[in-house]
Amino acid sequence: xxxxxxxxxxxxxxxFFAAPALADDSxxxxxxxxxxxxxxxxxxxxxHLENPRIMHQFDETNIDRLKEQLVIFFCQTAGxxxxxxxxxxxxxxxxxxxxxVDFNALVEDxxxxxxxxxxxxxxxxxxxxxxxxxxxxxxxx
Amino acid sequence: MRLVLLxxxxxxxxxxxxxxxxxxxxxxxxxxxxATSGVSQLEGAGxxxxxxxxxxxxxxxxxxxxxxxxxxxxxLPDYRLDSMGxxxxxxxxxxLSYAWQGFDTQGVGAALGLGKGYTFHQNIFxxxxxxxxxxxxxxxxxxxxxxxxxxxxxxxxxxIIAAVGxxxxxxxxxxxxxxxxxxxQSLLVNATVRETRANQLGxxxxxxxxxxxxxxxFEGSAxxxxxxxxxxxxxxxxxPSNLKIAHEGDAWDLFAAWFVNKNLSVTLAYADMGNIVxxxxxxxxxxxxxxxx
Numbered sequence: 001x002x003x004x005x006x007x008x009x010x011x012x013x014x015x016f017f018a019a020p021a022l023a024d025d026s027x028x029x030x031x032x033x034x035x036x037x038x039x040x041x042x043x044x045x046x047x048h049l050e051n052p053r054i055m056h057q058f059d060e061t062n063i064d065r066l067k068e069q070l071v072i073f074f075c076q077t078a079g080x081x082x083x084x085x086x087x088x089x090x091x092x093x094x095x096x097x098x099x100x101v102d103f104n105a106l107v108e109d110x111x112x113x114x115x116x117x118x119x120x121x122x123x124x125x126x127x128x129x130x131x132x133x134x135x136x137x138x139x140x141x
Numbered sequence: 142m143r144l145v146l147l148x149x150x151x152x153x154x155x156x157x158x159x160x161x162x163x164x165x166x167x168x169x170x171x172x173x174x175x176a177t178s179g180v181s182q183l184e185g186a187g188x189x190x191x192x193x194x195x196x197x198x199x200x201x202x203x204x205x206x207x208x209x210x211x212x213x214x215x216x217l218p219d220y221r222l223d224s225m226g227x228x229x230x231x232x233x234x235x236x237l238s239y240a241w242q243g244f245d246t247q248g249v250g251a252a253l254g255l256g257k258g259y260t261f262h263q264n265i266f267x268x269x270x271x272x273x274x275x276x277x278x279x280x281x282x283x284x285x286x287x288x289x290x291x292x293x294x295x296x297x298x299x300x301i302i303a304a305v306g307x308x309x310x311x312x313x314x315x316x317x318x319x320x321x322x323x324x325x326q327s328l329l330v331n332a333t334v335r336e337t338r339a340n341q342l343g344x345x346x347x348x349x350x351x352x353x354x355x356x357x358x359f360e361g362s363a364x365x366x367x368x369x370x371x372x373x374x375x376x377x378x379x380x381p382s383n384l385k386i387a388h389e390g391d392a393w394d395l396f397a398a399w400f401v402n403k404n405l406s407v408t409l410a411y412a413d414m415g416n417i418v419x420x421x422x423x424x425x426x427x428x429x430x431x432x433x434x
Contacts, residue, residue, distance in 0.1 A: 099170075099172070099202065099204050100172055100173075100202035100204065101202055101204065101205070104172055107174060108174070111369060121327070121366070121367070121368050122327050125325060125326075126324075126325045128324055129280045129324035130280070132277065132279075132280040132281075132324060133278065133280050133281035135275075135278040136278065
């Protein structure tokens with residue numbers, strides 16, 4: 001009896017801990033995997049750097065490193081096999097005094113970049129839906 | 142009416158000319174995402190076509206101001222409704238709107254002895270206050286954006302309204318609106334409860350010989366976003382039936398909205414306004430153009 005109970009608990013624990021590995025990665029795949037994300041982040045960053053609303057935010061930024069971090073962050077957000085280990089969004093954007101105008105300008109560049117990579121609008125929205133709540137941490141002004 | 146047309150022309154000119162747009166104060170930040178300002182509903186508030194939404198009109202963010210003007214025309218088999226107006230959104234918190242409505246009775250006017258083309262007019266002053274939530278950003282919760290609003294309506298045909306059994310020519314609607322963007326599903330959903338005494342939106346006055354007091358009515362909309370520029374959807378709006386002279390039915394529409402850019406949107410719909418006085422099945426084409434920033 002005791003043994004059976006232990007087995008049940010163990011089985012439940014296995015299921016529980018296995019869950020993250022079985023997490024839904026359909027969005028990650030719909031974005032074209034790591035390669036697809038890398039491609040649109042490249043284009044997205046190019047748009048940021050010529051966007052008069054936010055270009056100045058990147059004056060002292062190591063662009064290559066930022067792109068790398070963005071790819072990992074989007075990959076993890078989309079359910080892909082990446083682990084973002086950098087500071088959280090609140091810390092990263094601290095002291096930047098970002099507004100909704102800045103936040104939305106970034107979103108618009110991202111949409112354009114995903115359009116360029118022929119990522120369907122509905123797939124774009126699934127990613128943006130997971131990113132939208134970060135507005136509360138990113139926008140401080 | 143001419144004034145509104147002039148306003149339309151001025152705003153359209155201002156926003157289409159880069160030189161003038163460049164001179165606009167920074168407070169007009171046009172910072173909201175495309176389509177998230179909604180369009181202008183029949184009574185001038187930010188919303189869909191029939192329904193008032195919880196979204197604050199215009200493209201101003203919480204640090205800015207937005208403004209727009211609109212023209213809406215509804216061509217029904219026996220009537221014609223025109224609406225024009227202007228609205229401002231202040232810091233994504235407060236919305237103030239004005240709309241002028243003309244309801245042309247065309248041939249029915251003659252049949253009723255009022256004269257062909259007899260037209261009811263309404264001035265509608267609206268105010269809306271966002272209470273909580275953000276329909277767009279709060280994707281991690283089911284909580285919608287909630288706003289309260291009022292629409293004060295003044296009709297110029299008091300004598301006729303009294304003759305058909307209406308209680309008054311002036312009335313105020315109060316509403317509570319909830320809007321939520323289900324972004325992962327590309328779906329914008331809205332539900333509104335309205336306390337009103339209005340007969341046919343106020344075109345036939347307020348209160349009546351069948352029912353004089355306020356009643357609670359419902360407005361619902363669902364819009365599917367096809368792309369950043371296009372949305373299609375449906376709306377339903379219930380209306381009280383206060384007058385003995387004729388039963389007043391509910392209204393619904395199917396719409397397609399084209400957000401050309403943040404300065405221009407065009408909405409086309411098939412609208413069914415139910416029966417209106419002595420004519421049944423008043424359904425037809427709905428066109429609305431909004432320009433602003």
